[in-house]
Amino acid sequence: MPKSQRLIQLIMIINARKTFTVQELADELGLSTRTISRDLQELGALGVPIYSVQGRGGGYRLLRERLLPPIAFSEGEAVAIFFACQSLGFFGSLPFDEGAATALHKFYHYLPADMKEQIDRLKDRVAIWSPERIMSPAPLRTLLQALMSGSVVTIAYSSGQGETRRDIQPIGLYASSGYWYCPAYCYLRQEVRQFRADRIRSAALNPTHPGLPEVGEMTLWNSLPELDGAAETVEFTIELTPRGVWTLASNNRFGPAIVRGADGGGTATVRIGAKDLTFYADLAWRMGEDARITAPAEAVAYVRGKIEAMRARYT
Template sequence: MKKTERINDMLIFLNNKRYFNLKDLMVRYDISKSTALRDIQSLEEIGVPIYSELGRNGSYKIIENSVLSPIYFSVDEMYALYFSILTLNGYKTKPFNIESIALENKFKHVLPDNVRKNIAIMERTLSFEVTNHSNFSPFLKEILQGIFAERVYHLTYLKKDVEKALIAQFIRIESKFGQWYAKIFNFETNNVQIIRCDKILSIVETSNTKPKNLEELLNYLATFHRKPDAIDFIVIVNQRGKDIFDKENYPSMRIQKENEHYIITGYFNKQEVDLSRTIF
């Protein structure tokens, strides 16, 4: 591993650590003591707040810092990050307090001139399809924070133009088919359901219901959709079928290549028979 790659990896390795020993670096990167000492000096030079503690084991402490240490990216990584940022332009609302144009300009500002010039050419010659999310979903950030904090909400939302109310805990938000969707645990039905985020009218935190552990809810998502009467299937398709699968499929389906064909496996519930006929 080259020194620049090693230093970059060290930044990530030490990111959440408060203490480390010289031997930690020597073992992880298979380097000598003198090389490890030079690497620590390089980390200090780029702003990592390290100081050594007395002792024979070469102990070091990293001072808590609210500013992230710099991370170095290759040119290809810079290109990938830039075009990842561009995908945000298709979202009318995002679960973060950012304006994608401002983020794009900020990122461009720190790029080397030659990389900026190449990106300008790429913008005219390389195109990524981005699904347009035109509906406004004002509660995305609050929903995401509620997931982190395992909060329970009293929420109201529209379903077929009828206002509904329920007590729920958000588990996951997903972007699919040009919409934001939320998977929630409904405490009234004691089950998971999916609602569109742009249909949510209000969410108010409530302390009257004990929240569930997020990890348990995430594990439950893997099986909540499958009913006891679900029907397993195996379908063999050609390249055209594989292309159709790539454009639209469901979490209950998997595809793998087998010689010149592709095998789709999965299941559908009995009430989804008509839907399965449409797909296949």
């Protein structure tokens, strides 16, 4: 077995076991203990965090987090990964600590010189941009941790009705227009709700709350119906100009529902919770003349009320 392949295989075994002895590795790979000891010393010199365990039994232990083995990328894959990671820098806050920045630095550092030149020429010319909106990254990290462990989170949430303390079970986490959103089951309201992460003033895992198994099976794509299916829903229809179609095409609710016309405009009809009517009406309001709500009548009346209030302010 070539030495490079042997070292990669060693890293994979060490990742899986965390603790091991030289003899165990020697038996598994069919090599001498002397060769394994030499390979472990070389891995340590390369930065793999291995340290020896003293005392009866002895052996070695992998310190800190696991390391992934090297992966071969094509040139196209390398460029795609670089700019995907770089795009995260446009967000004001991320749930990944400094992981994205350090990963990008490592990735770029070990690229061949000609690939670095190609990427350098594209810097400041290609970007996956998102409006930067500053918020504390701490709630995002807690929500991400909860998603990975299936935990319930206790949050302090600020809304138009004031600040409330509640337990939520996160279903997902996604970014749109610079904001981070977290659909979650709210135990205070006993329904699935959407929370804006920048309105979460504090967040902590709640290890005493068991959560609901059925919520744990939900994803971003199947969590839109209410948990018990009993909440009232209405059909929300919106007419769009060509620019309006372009604006909503990336929206995960409206995008798939858009029916385009010959002039580039279109219409979209989605079923929403009746309690969320003003949220979606406000979305259309922010689009100005590029969107017009046609149903339900309550949403049309709501927007007309906003128009009259705005007219009064400028009269």
